[in-house]
Structure formats: structure tokens, C-alpha cells
Amino acid sequence: xxxxxxEYDLVAPTTLDAALQILADSPDPYTPIAGGTELMVAxxxxxxxxRKLISLWNLEELRFIEVSGDAITIGAGSTFTDIRNHPVxxxxxxxxxxxxxxxxxxxxxNRATIGGNIVNASPAADNPPALLAYDAELTIVxxxxxxxLPYRDFHLSYKKVDLAPNELLQSITILRNxxxxxxxxxxxxxxxxxxxxxxxxxxxxRLKKGSIEDIRIxxxxxxxxxxxxxxxxxxLLNKRVTPExxxxxxxxxxxxxxxxxxxxxxxxxxTAIAAKLxxxxxxxx
Amino acid sequence: MTQSTLTINxxxxxxxxxxxxxxxxxxxxxxxxxxxxEGCGEGECGACAILLNGDLVNSCxxxxxxxxxxxITTIEGLAIDKKLHPIQQCFLxxxxxxxxxxxxxxxxxxxxxxxxxxxxxxxxxQEGLSGNLxxxxxxxxxxxxxxxxxxxxxxx
Numbered sequence: 384x385x386x387x388x389x390e391y392d393l394v395a396p397t398t399l400d401a402a403l404q405i406l407a408d409s410p411d412p413y414t415p416i417a418g419g420t421e422l423m424v425a426x427x428x429x430x431x432x433x434r435k436l437i438s439l440w441n442l443e444e445l446r447f448i449e450v451s452g453d454a455i456t457i458g459a460g461s462t463f464t465d466i467r468n469h470p471v472x473x474x475x476x477x478x479x480x481x482x483x484x485x486x487x488x489x490x491x492x493n494r495a496t497i498g499g500n501i502v503n504a505s506p507a508a509d510n511p512p513a514l515l516a517y518d519a520e521l522t523i524v525x526x527x528x529x530x531x532l533p534y535r536d537f538h539l540s541y542k543k544v545d546l547a548p549n550e551l552l553q554s555i556t557i558l559r560n561x562x563x564x565x566x567x568x569x570x571x572x573x574x575x576x577x578x579x580x581x582x583x584x585x586x587x588x589r590l591k592k593g594s595i596e597d598i599r600i601x602x603x604x605x606x607x608x609x610x611x612x613x614x615x616x617x618x619l620l621n622k623r624v625t626p627e628x629x630x631x632x633x634x635x636x637x638x639x640x641x642x643x644x645x646x647x648x649x650x651x652x653x654t655a656i657a658a659k660l661x662x663x664x665x666x667x668x
Numbered sequence: 669m670t671q672s673t674l675t676i677n678x679x680x681x682x683x684x685x686x687x688x689x690x691x692x693x694x695x696x697x698x699x700x701x702x703x704x705x706e707g708c709g710e711g712e713c714g715a716c717a718i719l720l721n722g723d724l725v726n727s728c729x730x731x732x733x734x735x736x737x738x739x740i741t742t743i744e745g746l747a748i749d750k751k752l753h754p755i756q757q758c759f760l761x762x763x764x765x766x767x768x769x770x771x772x773x774x775x776x777x778x779x780x781x782x783x784x785x786x787x788x789x790x791x792x793x794q795e796g797l798s799g800n801l802x803x804x805x806x807x808x809x810x811x812x813x814x815x816x817x818x819x820x821x822x823x824x
Contacts, residue, residue, distance in 0.1 A: 424729065
């Protein structure tokens with residue numbers, strides 16, 4: 384059943400400050416909408432609950448990619464096309480370019496924003512595993528305050544994030560120090576194009592004299608939120624890649640995975656495949 | 669109701685509509701441009717694809733207020749002086765259109781693709797059209813049509 388669009392209000396401030404002021408002044412919360420690739424689907428299907436929306440689409444203070452000597456900062460309103468087209472991201476953050484490329488079709492990538500993908504907080508989202516592997520930092524703003532927090536602390540529980548109704552995700556910052564890392568990313572879904580993943584892993588590791596000196600593994604659809612795999616990482620630190628360490632890492636992954644059965648896959652399949660992806664990554668080191 | 673001014677196929681139009689009304693519905697109901705189709709209504713099939721400020725987008729996912737001031741091209745705006753656009757001609761000649769539901773979106777996706785990659789590889793064609801589903805052709809004839817259009821320099 385289609386929604387009745389006359390029941391919805393949408394405001395479109397032209398600056399970030401104006402948007403934050405509207406959020407600060409409103410007694411009941413607004414729901415931000417950027418590219419609309421999630422919320423407009425709900426509207427079309429007659430299940431969009433929020434009635435008051437605020438458009439963040441194309442606010443120039445949110446749509447930028449800024450490169451400094453030691454970091455890159457991506458405005459939350461940057462689209463996946465913006466991300467795929469950026470030469471420094473292509474060169475230094477291949478996990479992010481790859482994840483952006485399989486976030487829906489070209490038409491969706493022209494609209495969908497990285498901020499929306501993060502805040503929407505789907506455990507199956509394409510980009511969070513890469514952002515977790517790069518240990519991204521988020522900058523969150525309100526009319527009165529700006530704060531930063533590690534992205535790994537942002538997802539609190541299923542679809543709950545550390546973001547107050549008067550706050551907006553402003554940008555994502557990643558340090559430019561991954562030159563010496565080996566990277567791995569793989570998504571498993573029903574088909575290559577467009578399908579939402581059954582399970583996905585993005586990972587980085589740096590070796591020193593044959594043993595793993597640093598490792599970060601981000602995963603989608605293994606828990607109720609996009610997650611790092613700390614026990615698995617711990618099991619591999621300062622180890623050489625041997626059949627024994629691979630077996631221990633697989634066991635750690637299985638112990639810290641709590642996937643669900645849903646229309647896209649089963650918990651059993653997700654865990655089994657995630658362990659295989661981990662093994663593929665470790666074999667590549 | 670809010671008022672939005674859009675440029676559709678080169679003509680300025682002022683629309684009175686609820687701000688969350690889908691651009692697809694504005695095109696079809698308010699402007700009687702029925703070339704863009706509703707397939708899935710959730711951004712998966714590309715039947716409603718249009719060009720918005722030159723970017724390929726799914727019009728079923730855009731609230732009309734977000735299109736304020738935008739330049740929009742629909743399939744109705746592609747033909748030049750009642751002559752088929754070269755991409756349309758290539759789809760016609762190569763059997764790239766059968767039932768026709770996906771065709772407006774396919775042709776606009778092709779236009780966008782050839783704009784970025786005037787001589788696309790097969791992989792680029794497949795990716796460029798991956799958001800447009802066709803249930804008739806099996807895609808091969810569509811790929812042939814796109815390759816033929818690239819040879820004509822159709823993007824220009």
C-alpha cells in the first residue's frame with residue numbers, strides 16, 4: 384500500500400547551520416534524508432514511519448573530500464560516485480573504493496551517501512566493514528557542539544547509533560598510513576550486481592618478518608551491527624600464518640559471530656562462509 | 669504543498685506538490701510524461717531512471733523538493749526534432765527493445781554511460797546497465813545496441 388505523501392513534511396535548509404538550528408529548535412525529532420535510497424523505498428512501500436523529514440541532499444558543507452598530509456576527510460553527504468571518482472581514495476583506500484562500487488547500481492551510487500549508509504546502520508551495509516578496517520573516526524555536529532568518536536564505537540545495538548536527535552554526522556576521517564598493509568575485501572551475495580550481502584569481510588594486515596604485526600577485520604551480517612572481530616584479530620597478532628593459526632583464527636571468528644537467519648541467508652551459512660573468507664584472506668598474506 | 673521550479677527537457681516548469689511526492693509521480697501525473705515507468709518502486713530495476721543535472725538517478729527515490737532548480741532529462745527529451753536519438757535508433761535496429769517497459773531507463777543509462785565512457789568495454793556496459801532490469805531480451809541485444817551506439821559517437 385502506497386503512502387499518502389500529503390501526510391509527510393519535508394524541509395530543505397540551504398546551509399548546514401540552518402539544518403542544525405532546525406534540529407535544535409524542534410520539540411519533536413526530524414529524520415534526515417540525503418539521497419533517499421533507503422527512506423524513499425520505505426515511503427513507496429507505505430512503511431515510512433517518521434512524518435517530519437529534513438533534507439541534507441547536496442549541502443555543500445557535507446559534500447566534500449578533503450586530503451591533508453596525514454588524513455583524508457570525507458563529508459557525510461558525499462555520494463558513492465564521489466568516493467569512486469576520488470584519486471586518493473582509489474590509490475590509498477582500495478577497500479573503500481571496492482565497497483562503494485558494489486553499493487547498489489550507478490543510479491543509486493549517484494544519490495546514496497556514505498553518511499546515510501553509516502547512520503542507517505544496517506548490519507548488512509556494504510561500506511562499514513571497510514571503514515572499520517581503516518579504523519575511521521566520525522565527526523558529529525550539533526548547533527552547539529562538535530565531537531569525534533571512533534567509528535567502531537558508533538553502533539550501539541541493532542539499528543541504534545550514538546547520535547542524538549539534534550546531531551548530524553558531519554564527516555568521516557581516515558588516517559593515510561596504510562601503505563604497508565595488505566588488503567582484502569569480499570562480499571558474498573546472491574548475484575554480483577545490486578544484491579544485499581549475505582556476509583562480507585574487509586580486512587587489513589601488516590606483517591613484520593613473517594608475523595602479523597597489526598590486523599583489523601571488519602564484518603557485515605555477522606552480528607546485529609557492523610563489527611570488528613577483536614577475538615579473531617587477537618588470535619592472529621604476532622603470529623605467523625600457519626595451518627594452526629588459521630584454525631585458531633577460524634575458531635575465534637566462529638565464537639564471536641552471532642549471525643541470524645533471515646530472508647537472505649542462514650546463520651549457519653553466514654558463519655561457515657565468513658570463516659572461509661577469513662582463511663582466504665590469511666592465505667593471501 | 670510546496671512550489672518547485674524544474675527544467676524538464678529544456679522547459680522551465682513550476683509544480684505545486686507535496687514536498688515528499690516522488691519525482692516519478694510528478695513526471696507522470698503532474699507533467700503527463702509517462703516515459704519513465706514504475707517497475708519495482710525501490711531503486712532496483714531502473715525503469716524510472718532519468719538524468720538529473722546529467723546524473724543517472726532513479727526518479728522513484730527522489731522527493732520532488734530535492735529536485736528544486738534541477739535540470740531533468742526524460743526519455744521524451746532525448747529525441748531531437750522528432751527524429752530518434754542515435755541511441756534510440758541503435759536499440760531499434762539491434763532488437764534492444766521488446767516489451768518496452770525497461771527501454772526508457774536503459775536508453776538513459778546508456779546515455780549516461782557513453783557520456784563517461786564514449787568507447788566502453790563490455791564490462792563497463794554491464795556495470796553501467798546493472799541497475800536496469802530487462803525480462804525480455806536476455807541483455808545480449810541490449811549490449812549490442814550500446815556497442816552500436818558507441819560506434820556512432822552517440823554521446824555527443
